[in-house]
């Protein structure tokens with residue numbers, strides 16, 4: 001690691017012990033002088049480790065001069081270095097991020113005491129200057145709170161856990177508590193003065209995030225005169241980052257981008273100005289735009305779970321489990337045709353066990369490819385020439401996971417190796433099978449076994465896909481033939497075929513990030529890195545700690 005020049009080095013007291021405190025432009029470190037002296041010349045690793053701490057400057061939330069609360073009185077002496085801890089009557093507190101249990105962050109603090117006010121001010125000022133250089137940090141945020149999401153604790157979570165952190169970090173906020181569904185979406189789309197803000201934050205679940213994303217993406221297209229109804233259009237990426245404070249039932253977008261669904265952790269990712277680009281799927285029915293999706297597009301099982309659960313909203317998050325059992329027992333399958341355009345290049349495969357983590361190399365590669373190719377998102381000639389794979393069959397579930405969809409119910413998610421920002425979605429086809437086999441498949445979402453390792457499950461990494469339910473295929477054949485001679489004869493032949501196979505033209509619904517789509521025949525296209533979140537992807541656990549500074553290397 002390159003050594004940074006020191007900006008400050010002083011002997012200061014922490015909890016009545018003397019520390020050597022140093023600041024360079026990357027790290028604030030403090031080392032217990034007594035412990036270090038005691039062990040000079042000996043094997044000091046453990047001792048230095050015990051008395052040393054460090055915080056990267058980019059993980060400092062704020063610094064504040066502290067009111068004089070020292071029990072010792074001013075001696076009137078001029079001292080460059082405090083002779084004893086009792087000489088330290090001026091103090092400043094540094095608030096910083098501390099990693100606690102898996103992927104959870106907390107706001108911790110340390111108070112440094114010194115004998116001179118001027119030294120105290122110098123430290124406060126220098127740390128503030130360093131923080132001022134971190135230009136990726138937001139200063140003004142627009143916050144939408146859904147008071148009815150999840151367990152209806154959104155407002156409480158924001159007021160008690162998040163607002164104090166934003167205020168500590170000097171972030172100013174305009175807060176809107178929503179009064180109806182789609183309030184946030186409509187406000188963003190038509191009214192909000194977006195120039196005033198560095199980001200938009202939603203407090204709620206995946207449904208609330210979806211509202212914010214729809215509002216922002218549509219606003220961007222409107223402002224750039226891009227027609228959302230045309231599938232071929234290159235969509236304009238969103239300039240404003242989106243923060244999610246989880247307060248919903250599933251919170252899978254927050255979980256898959258941060259690694260936890262903890263409001264304080266998410267607030268801290270916003271404060272430090274993290275950025276995580278994300279793919280967005282557009283969903284069309286012929287020439288009309290239906291919705292965007294970032295997590296799951298599910299037909300069959302997850303469509304039915306959602307349809308049943310909507311009638312039980314009053315149950316809160318438990319509605320999904322009740323509906324899950326009911327859907328499982330009804331064991332319905334659906335016929336149709338899935339066509340897709342496979343992803344090409346070095347984008348990995350859904351079964352390669354290369355999980356998308358902070359700084360993911362596959363997503364980085366997609367981002368540089370995007371920069372190289374000016375026309376990246378338009379349906380290029382090459383794509384038109386690409387051959388579509390067509391699969392016809394009877395399916396219990398058709399799932400497109402644009403990201404892992406990891407959540408507390410399924411910690412590795414529907415597609416554990418799906419990537420947040422690679423420009424692809426993982427298309428999972430679960431063919432008709434016995435109940436017991438399907439249960440085995442579902443159970444593997446909760447343990448370490450490979451849920452794709454079944455003869456009735458196929459998974460493909462794709463850039464685009466289409467689905468046509470069987471009864472609509474029949475309809476279109478009828479349309480084609482009815483106009484010509486012998487139309488009636490052809491129609492009766494199709495109806496006879498239906499009787500023979502016993503297939504009722506039954507249909508499911510598409511679950512699009514937790515919303516039911518009105519249409520079943522859909523065309524889907526992935527737009528690489530269309531939005532950016534205040535997140536950094538799931539962090540790997542540090543493999544090695546610097547014994548001197550305690551910092552992960």
Ligand SMILES: CCCCCCCCCCCCC/C=C/[C@@H](O)[C@H](CO)NC(=O)CCCCCCCCCCCCCCC
Nearest residue numbers: 206250252295296320324325328405409410442445513514
């Ligand atoms: C035997 C245990 C098997 C457990 C299998 C658990 C798999 C869970 C996979 C969760 C995937 C979540 C995908 C995220 C989708 C979000 O965009 C969307 C919006 O929030 N959420 C839902 O649609 C909400 C979807 C919620 C789905 C819950 C499904 C629960 C299934 C329970 C099946 C029980 C079978 C029991 C048989 C005796």
Ligand SMILES: Nc1ncnc2c1ncn2[C@@H]1O[C@H](COP(=O)(O)OP(=O)(O)OP(=O)(O)O)[C@@H](O)[C@H]1O
Nearest residue numbers: 149150178179180181204205206207208248249514
């Ligand atoms: N004030 C409001 N009154 C009623 N509904 C609202 C309000 N504000 C937002 N909504 C809607 O509530 C729905 C659910 O919200 P949210 O996602 O926050 O909670 P949830 O219960 O966890 O749902 P999900 O399962 O989708 O995560 C969203 O689709 C959103 O459009």
Ligand SMILES: [Ca+2]
Nearest residue numbers: 279402419424
């Ligand atoms: Ca993706």
